[in-house]
Amino acid sequence: MVCDVCKTNQATVFLTQIIDGKMQKVNLCEACSKEKGVTDPLSFALIDLLPGLGAETEVEQGAPVQRCPACGFSQADFKKTGRLGCPVCYDTFAEGLGGLLKAMHRRTTHTGKIPARLKRSMEFGARVKQLKTDLDKAVSEENYEAAAQLRDQLRELEKAK
Numbered sequence: 001m002v003c004d005v006c007k008t009n010q011a012t013v014f015l016t017q018i019i020d021g022k023m024q025k026v027n028l029c030e031a032c033s034k035e036k037g038v039t040d041p042l043s044f045a046l047i048d049l050l051p052g053l054g055a056e057t058e059v060e061q062g063a064p065v066q067r068c069p070a071c072g073f074s075q076a077d078f079k080k081t082g083r084l085g086c087p088v089c090y091d092t093f094a095e096g097l098g099g100l101l102k103a104m105h106r107r108t109t110h111t112g113k114i115p116a117r118l119k120r121s122m123e124f125g126a127r128v129k130q131l132k133t134d135l136d137k138a139v140s141e142e143n144y145e146a147a148a149q150l151r152d153q154l155r156e157l158e159k160a161k
Contacts, residue, residue, distance in 0.1 A: 003029035068092045128157055 001011045009029030016025050067074050073085030075093055084090060090097065102108050114122075131154050138147040 001027050003027060003032050005029075005032040005035075066092065124157070124161065128154065131157070 001014075003009045003011045004027050006029060009031065011027035012030050013028040013033040014025070015028070016023060065074050065076070068085055068089045069092065070088035071085035073089050075096060078084055078089070078093065084093070098108050131150055135147055135150040135154065138144075138150055
C-alpha cells in the first residue's frame with residue numbers, strides 16, 4: 001500500500017479515526033509518520049492529515065486569536081487535539097467551550113454511572129439546596145408557616161447526615 005501523503009513510499013503506519021460516526025483511514029510511510037508527529041499518539045490528531053476536515057483556526061475565520069495566558073494554547077489547538085493545555089484554559093475559553101464540547105461529546109454533563117455513595121451525596125446536596133431555595137422564597141413571600149416547615153426539614157436532614 002502506498003503512503004497517502006507522499007504517494008511514493010510503501011506505507012508502514014496505518015491509522016484509523018472515527019469522527020462524528022465517520023471512519024477515516026490514513027496510510028503513512030515511516031518518513032511521513034515522523035514528519036507528522038505520529039510518534040507521540042497523545043498529541044497527534046489524524047484530522048490534521050485529512051484534507052478538508054482540519055479544524056479551522058481563528059485566523060482563517062477573521063477573528064483575533066485568543067490564547068491562554070498560562071500555557072499559550074489557542075482555541076484552534078483545542079479544536080485540533082480535543083484537549084486543553086492546562087486548567088486555566090477552562091476559564092480562558094469558557095464562553096465557546098460549551099458548544100465545542102457538546103459538538104464533540106453530544107453532552108456537556110456526565111451521564112454515565114457514578115458510585116452509589118457519591119450519588120447519595122449528590123442527591124442529599126441537591127435536596128438541601130432545593131429546601132434552602134424554597135425557604136428563601138417562602139420568607140420573601142412572608143409565608144412564615146411554610147418557612148418554619150422548610151426550616152424543620154432542613155434541620156432533620158442535617159441531623160440525618
